[in-house]
């Protein structure tokens with residue numbers, strides 16, 4: 001149903017245009033229907049906007065809150081140069097997907113969309129990131145969608161998730177995605193001593209790399225986005241650079257969010273250089289992803305892992 005709702009004025013214009021070529025006797029009812037359809041769509045859009053209105057930023061813990069929402073979109077004061085020093089293995093495996101050609105045959109429309117993405121990115125690049133930690137159920141569908149479009153992303157894994165879902169972790173790496181460190185047990189790192197932070201990062205790294213043969217360095221995302229200067233410093237000493245986000249899909253933050261709402265939220269806000277936050281435990285994200293990838297391709301945005309974003313990552 002949601003796919004039929006015209007999301008852009010263009011689609012409505014096209015539909016109205018084709019109706020005006022009908023016989024005159026059919027014209028009046030057709031125009032009435034068109035007007036009603038437009039009004040209904042407008043109502044739906046305004047309802048969904050109202051529903052979003054009261055909540056303007058995600059409920060991340062205090063330190064993270066300061067950098068969420070619009071502030072996170074601004075360049076950080078201590079921004080480093082665009083990262084190009086990612087491990088060679090990262091770039092190699094991400095740019096030469098061994099499993100992509102063997103995937104299921106994509107539909108014509110999807111082939112076109114992924115070709116567009118591969119050929120040129122006139123609109124720039126975005127990094128889609130997926131945090132893992134809770135439910136693993138929708139993960140296979142998410143991976144399948146990404147595989148069909150030959151899209152590479154960054155997955156922030158907890159050590160616990162990896163231990164409990166080794167096959168998913170191996171698929172992530174085999175498909176050319178980039179694994180990142182999301183700690184072992186998903187604590188608020190600000191509440192741990194320095195040694196506790198190190199322990200969380202090291203246990204996760206040991207577990208994940210033992211399963212998939214790839215290091216999670218240099219990327220790390222703090223659970224809940226909760227970090228402060230000390231957490232970032234300890235993480236840096238452990239070889240990690242924090243990756244926050246500039247656009248939250250709300251797939252974890254807002255209970256009951258639908259695939260359509262996620263799609264409209266992401267496609268309505270996304271811009272070049274964004275780091276978009278998703279969760280692989282979200283059924284709604286798994287359902288929204290094909291349309292989101294189509295929409296990004298239409299905007300000329302290329303999806304890349306964090307290491308290939310080419311612009312500074314938000315800390």
Ligand SMILES: [Zn+2]
Pocket residue numbers: 131132133182186222223224
């Ligand atoms: Zn998490």
